[in-house]
Amino acid sequence: MRSLIDILDLSVQELDELTDTALDIIARPEKYAHACEGKKLATLFFEPSTRTRLSFEAAMYELGGHVLGFSEAASSSAAKGESVADTAKIVSCYADIIAMRHPRDGAALVAALNASIPVINAGDGGHCHPTQTLADLLTIRREKGRFDHLTIGLCGDLKYGRTVHSLVGAMSRYEGTRFVFISPEELRMPDYVRQAMDRQGIPYTETADLDGAMSQLDILYMTRIQRERFADPAQYERLKNSYVLTPEKMAAAKKDMAVLHPLPRVNEISVAVDADPRAAYFRQALNGKYMRMALILKLLDEAKDPAPQAGLPANAVTGGHQCHNRRCICQTEQELAQVFYPGEGGAVRCVWCDTAAD
Numbered sequence: 615m616r617s618l619i620d621i622l623d624l625s626v627q628e629l630d631e632l633t634d635t636a637l638d639i640i641a642r643p644e645k646y647a648h649a650c651e652g653k654k655l656a657t658l659f660f661e662p663s664t665r666t667r668l669s670f671e672a673a674m675y676e677l678g679g680h681v682l683g684f685s686e687a688a689s690s691s692a693a694k695g696e697s698v699a700d701t702a703k704i705v706s707c708y709a710d711i712i713a714m715r716h717p718r719d720g721a722a723l724v725a726a727l728n729a730s731i732p733v734i735n736a737g738d739g740g741h742c743h744p745t746q747t748l749a750d751l752l753t754i755r756r757e758k759g760r761f762d763h764l765t766i767g768l769c770g771d772l773k774y775g776r777t778v779h780s781l782v783g784a785m786s787r788y789e790g791t792r793f794v795f796i797s798p799e800e801l802r803m804p805d806y807v808r809q810a811m812d813r814q815g816i817p818y819t820e821t822a823d824l825d826g827a828m829s830q831l832d833i834l835y836m837t838r839i840q841r842e843r844f845a846d847p848a849q850y851e852r853l854k855n856s857y858v859l860t861p862e863k864m865a866a867a868k869k870d871m872a873v874l875h876p877l878p879r880v881n882e883i884s885v886a887v888d889a890d891p892r893a894a895y896f897r898q899a900l901n902g903k904y905m906r907m908a909l910i911l912k913l914l915d916e917a918k919d920p921a922p923q924a925g926l927p928a929n930a931v932t933g934g935h936q937c938h939n940r941r942c943i944c945q946t947e948q949e950l951a952q953v954f955y956p957g958e959g960g961a962v963r964c965v966w967c968d969t970a971a972d
């Protein structure tokens with residue numbers, strides 16, 4: 615059963631096909647209006663959401679399908695202590711496909727390994743958010759007309775912001791991509807993301823200076839400082855106003871730079887920027903619905919031919935090391951084995967959250 619847990623689960627060709635399908639949905643919605651008749655999408659949201667959950671639900675309705683689910687952990691059996699694995703097994707009895715958001719890194723992978731229907735990762739802790747990347751890609755295609763030779767500035771909370779981790783993975787595979795990682799030192803891009811760039815020879819620079827980076831960017835991807843993932847509230851207070859994009863700052867940008875943001879915004883983009891034609895973030899939210907329609911169609915179609923459930927990487931080893939990421943699903947899930955895979959330079963990484971282990 616094919617699931618989407620990490621954006622790298624999809625090849626570049628598949629990403630291109632999904633954006634083609636989304637564009638066709640936009641052009642000819644009536645062709646797709648009954649495509650998922652009789653099918654049920656379960657939206658399992660253990661964490662708050664507006665765009666992701668509602669766009670998944672709107673996507674399924676616009677495909678003629680049905681939706682069931684919950685929008686907070688408190689109204690599910692998680693509140694009684696049910697594991698992610700058991701929830702995935704149960705929901706497989708009632709639905710045809712799952713979209714799941716969970717506060718723990720790696721939770722979606724645990725669900726996919728236990729479900730008998732496709733699982734879509736709608737955000738696992740501070741780890742990944744592949745369907746936001748699908749929304750980002752359609753936005754880049756529509757705003758810039760291409761995926762190659764783009765200089766992409768990612769600004770804000772690059773440590774805990776799951777959307778940027780997935781976007782970097784996707785855009786790294788296109789020719790001529792350059793990244794500028796703009797963040798305070800404390801919120802730098804995680805080492806597993808940077809090491810993957812180094813391994814592939816993808817050029818990137820790191821800076822704390824948004825103004826200094828502005829003029830070189832084709833895309834500026836702003837992000838929220840992720841308050842809920844900070845262990846230390848004082849650190850959040852110190853960093854929460856690190857960046858605020860204003861019309862004055864936009865004056866230094868290219869005339870055709872696109873500003874993206876997964877939203878919600880707190881204060882990192884001034885409302886005054888919304889009127890700038892380069893502000894693409896509300897269009898981006900709409901694009902998310904079309905890409906989720908394309909993805910649901912693809913995964914339900916593939917599920918007609920039952921393929922073996924994807925497993926853990928062939929080089930994964932159980933035990934012998936310790937994952938210390940306090941946000942990892944391996945810290946809370948009942949009897950979940952600690953499993954690791956070999957990373958760069960002899961490092962060992964947790965299979966659930968990708969964090970270096972000892």
Ligand code: NCD
Pocket residue numbers: 665666737743746776777837838876877878
């Ligand atoms: C993002 C998320 O949930 O990671 N929101 C979204 O899905 N559009 C970004 C965020 O919460 O900051």
